Structure formats: C-alpha cells, structure tokens
Amino acid sequence: MAAANYGDFLTTTFDNVVNWSRKFSLFQYPFVTACCGMEYMAAACSHYDIARFGAEIPRFSPRQSDVLWVVGTITHKMSPVLKTIYDQMAEPKWVIAFGACAASGGFYQNYAVLQGIDRLIPVDVYIAGCPPRPEAVLDGLMELQHRIQNDGPTVESGMLNPSMARHREQKLDQLSHYFEIPDKQVLENMQNPKSNRSAMPGYRYSEEHVVVRAHMGYDSPADKRKQEALREES
Amino acid sequence: MTETTTAPESEAPGALTTLLQQQFSDTLLDFHNHRGDETVRIKRGAIVPVCQFLRDDPRCKFELMVDLTAVDYFEQGRDPRFEVVYHFKSLAHGHRLRVKAPVPEDDCRVDSIHELWKAVNWYERECWDMFGIEFTGHPNLTRLLMYEQFEGHPLRKDYPMDRQQPIMELREIDERNQYGRA
Structure with missing residues (x-):
C-alpha cells in the first residue's frame, strides 16, 4: 500500500481516505468565458450528470472551491482576473483547462488571446475539444480524480503530490512579490x-x-x- | 465610378442618393445602388451636416444608427487609406443607407456624430481602438476591446496578427520549448 513518511508518522490509509473524500467531493469554480460553457452546462445537467461524481455544486467563489475549471477563451485582457481568482483559491486546489482555447489558445492565434492558460497558472488536466463532448468532460474529471487519489503521497519519503508541488511553487511566487505589471514584452x-x-x-x-x-x-x-x-x- | 451589377436598372441612383445630390452636391464623391441598397461616399468634412440632415429631414428620418466601422485599404494601396462606413436605418420610412467617408492615414480623424446618435459612442471607441481613427469631439475616446497597455491598432493591415503584448508575467513551460511549438 502506498505510504508516506512524515517524520515519525507513516500515513497510509489516512491519505487514501483523505484523497478519496477529496476526489468525490470536489467543489468547482467554473470560470466560464465562451462557448465551452455550453458543454460544461450539458455535462452538469441531468443527461450526463456531473453530480454522480460528487462534483455537483458550482461555487462561484474561489474561496469556497477546490477545482478551477477554466472553460473557454482567455484573452490577455482577462488574464489578470484569472490569475487573481487562482491566487485566491486555498490549497489544495487543482486546475482543469477545458477546451482548446484554454489548453492552447485554440484556433485563435492572434494578438488578443492567451495561448493556453498554462502560460499563466499550472494546469492539472487538459480536456481537448472544441468544444469537448460531455463524455470527454467526464473523462477529464475522472482523470483528475485519479490524480487526486493516486498522486497522493508516494513511497518516497517526504515527497509531495506533484500537483501540490506545482501549486505551492505558484503560491510562493505569488507571495514573494506584490502584483506588478512586468516590463513590456512582445511575443x-x-x-x-x-x-x-x-x-x-x-x-x-x-x-x-x-x-x-x-x-x-x-x-x-x-x-x-x-x-x-x-x-x-x- | 459605379459598380457593374447583374441588373442594369440598379445602377441608377435611388431616391436617397438623388436627395443627397440635391442638398450636398459638392460633398458627394461617389454613389452606387444595388437592387435598392444605396451607398454614398462623401467627404469626411461634411459628415456632421450630412448626418444631421439624414436624421432630421422628414423625407429621410434615419432615427437608427445601425453600425459604424472602418475599412483599411492598405494592401490595395489606396489613398486615402481608411474609409469610415456608417449604416443608417429609418423606422418611419423603412429605408436604409450606407455612408462612406474616406480618411487619409496622415490626418486620421473624422468628426464624431455622438451628438446626433448617442449609440455611436462605443462604435467610435471601437473604431479608434482597432484602426486608430480619431473622432474629434468624442467625450471618451479610449480603448474598448483591447486593454489600456496595448500599443498599436490591431485591425490595421500592417499590424502583425499574432503579435501579442501580454500584461501578466507568463510562466516558462519547458515542454513547449522542447517540442518547438507555441
């Protein structure tokens, strides 16, 4: 059984139970900006039913949510908002990039669109599609659940969940400097x-x-x- | 210079065009008419008098300013480079009109018509944002679609389409550099 070593304590079943409860009670923040929102709604409604995975209620507050679903196109004008929302979420948190635009900028290769939100915040699961079918959405959610359960503390002692490590790096980065507009860069x-x-x-x-x-x-x-x-x- | 159309009778100027020809004969540069859809091209200095006439005259009565946009003829090398296009619709009479005003690149400004139609406020802001055409007399000519830190006017044909100017500090992503993709 997967085990972790935190100093003098071995946590095995406890982690499994905690991860199990986390993965089946995800509070989501659907950060919906564009057409993918339709497919998100379709996945959430009765026909495909996201509620049977425990991820039922959308919490439209970052303070109350675990998963940030970034659904739709994120423009450069929107990027400070997304970063603020992400920074306001409490650990443990995960990010799902829903759709082609969130994953890579989609077919908008232009001056206005951020080419993938992983240029801004760390992403755990990418759901491909334009828009992805609800089955693909549920598959992405199950993938996230798998990662929550199995990327838990592993046999190597003291090793953190890689998702946690990435999010923690961002957190430290955020805390280390006040929000500032960087020097002008042109891509x-x-x-x-x-x-x-x-x-x-x-x-x-x-x-x-x-x-x-x-x-x-x-x-x-x-x-x-x-x-x-x-x-x-x- | 009129466009050749499929039906020869549509080359004749319509009622609105003749009316404008009578009233503003020296400002009318060009017109064309395709199956009742009339377009006139006027000098940009006469925009406000012409639009006031169009709104107030009982024969025209264009209460509705439908659209304001611009076209950049940079690739065709036309001079003047831009053309501001107005679309009007009359609710009383039911007719429509398109008005075009050529704008040169070096003196890139037109009078604002926001006094006549309040709705044109955001259209002119968008036109400024995307093309850089200044509307003199506009109360708040700031960026509408793009963000304040953006430099340049993106819908001009010489703005590189995918030139990005991010305002957030972006992360470095090793996978993207390895595989050579964006």
Whole structure:
C-alpha cells in the first residue's frame, strides 16, 4: 500500500481516505468565458450528470472551491482576473483547462488571446475539444480524480503530490512579490502560416527586436536573456 | 465610378442618393445602388451636416444608427487609406443607407456624430481602438476591446496578427520549448 513518511508518522490509509473524500467531493469554480460553457452546462445537467461524481455544486467563489475549471477563451485582457481568482483559491486546489482555447489558445492565434492558460497558472488536466463532448468532460474529471487519489503521497519519503508541488511553487511566487505589471514584452508567432508577417517581407517593427531563433510565439526568459546578450554584443 | 451589377436598372441612383445630390452636391464623391441598397461616399468634412440632415429631414428620418466601422485599404494601396462606413436605418420610412467617408492615414480623424446618435459612442471607441481613427469631439475616446497597455491598432493591415503584448508575467513551460511549438 502506498505510504508516506512524515517524520515519525507513516500515513497510509489516512491519505487514501483523505484523497478519496477529496476526489468525490470536489467543489468547482467554473470560470466560464465562451462557448465551452455550453458543454460544461450539458455535462452538469441531468443527461450526463456531473453530480454522480460528487462534483455537483458550482461555487462561484474561489474561496469556497477546490477545482478551477477554466472553460473557454482567455484573452490577455482577462488574464489578470484569472490569475487573481487562482491566487485566491486555498490549497489544495487543482486546475482543469477545458477546451482548446484554454489548453492552447485554440484556433485563435492572434494578438488578443492567451495561448493556453498554462502560460499563466499550472494546469492539472487538459480536456481537448472544441468544444469537448460531455463524455470527454467526464473523462477529464475522472482523470483528475485519479490524480487526486493516486498522486497522493508516494513511497518516497517526504515527497509531495506533484500537483501540490506545482501549486505551492505558484503560491510562493505569488507571495514573494506584490502584483506588478512586468516590463513590456512582445511575443510573436513567426511560423504561423496565416500570420501576415509573410505578406510584408522586410518589415521590422523596431531596431531593438532582435530574433534569436525562429520558434513559435513565446519568448521564454532564457531566450530573452540571450536576446539581451546579442543586443549588447552588437 | 459605379459598380457593374447583374441588373442594369440598379445602377441608377435611388431616391436617397438623388436627395443627397440635391442638398450636398459638392460633398458627394461617389454613389452606387444595388437592387435598392444605396451607398454614398462623401467627404469626411461634411459628415456632421450630412448626418444631421439624414436624421432630421422628414423625407429621410434615419432615427437608427445601425453600425459604424472602418475599412483599411492598405494592401490595395489606396489613398486615402481608411474609409469610415456608417449604416443608417429609418423606422418611419423603412429605408436604409450606407455612408462612406474616406480618411487619409496622415490626418486620421473624422468628426464624431455622438451628438446626433448617442449609440455611436462605443462604435467610435471601437473604431479608434482597432484602426486608430480619431473622432474629434468624442467625450471618451479610449480603448474598448483591447486593454489600456496595448500599443498599436490591431485591425490595421500592417499590424502583425499574432503579435501579442501580454500584461501578466507568463510562466516558462519547458515542454513547449522542447517540442518547438507555441
């Protein structure tokens, strides 16, 4: 039986019982923004019935919920709101990215849409679909329940639930600095075939925008440091 | 320059177009009429008098300002670059009219018609937000769809479609960098 070692105490059945009770009494926060909300509602209503999994009541308050269902497109304008809601939730908490837009930006590869909420908050389960069928929603919920039950404390002593570890990192990150608007950064997806960048050969936005490697979209902090270094060299 | 249409009788100017030709003969640049849907192109300096006439004159009586938007002809290389398009509907007479006003890029402004129709307030804000066309006299010309920190006007054809300007600090995701995808 899976066991954990917290100092002098071995918790085995206790963890199993706690995880069992957690997974079958999930309080959800449906953060619904777009069309996926329809499928969420369909899954929650009587025909597909999310209530039989114990995840019945939507709590529209982050203080009262365990699972943050991010349902629908999240734009950059909405991203501070999502981050605030996520930060206000108490541990233990999980995040489900519902639908293509929440998982990866969906088919909105443009200036307004955040390309996947995992660029902002850690995600536990991604449910693919546009929108996902209610069966896929229930499958995602069952996957989350499996993770809650089995990603519990393992045989290695002192090891935390990986979901917990990720969420705890975010928490420490949040506590370590007050909310601030970062320095301006500009991202671009240069391999997108629909990008009109190819229609404008030779277009340059500014002398400072030095491209290190042609990858799609996101400039990670490491890439930004490399760009800085290049800029300083030249 | 009138558009050739399938039915030859639809090239003739409709009643509204003739009325405007009589009243504002020097500001009317162009018109076309397709099966009763009339469009006029006027000089942008005459927007407020023309729209006031359209709203108040008993033969026109356009109570409803249906839409205000703009078109960017950058890729076709047209000068003036933008064209602000107004759609009006009359509830009394039941007729509709489309009014276009070309706007050059270097002097990118038009008079606001929010005094005539209050509803045009947000339409003009959206037009400013997306195209950068300034509506002089507008009480609150700020961004509507995009956020305040956004720089640039995204629906212009020379704004790269997928140029993102996030306002939150984003996480680094190793899997995405490994697989080379966004």
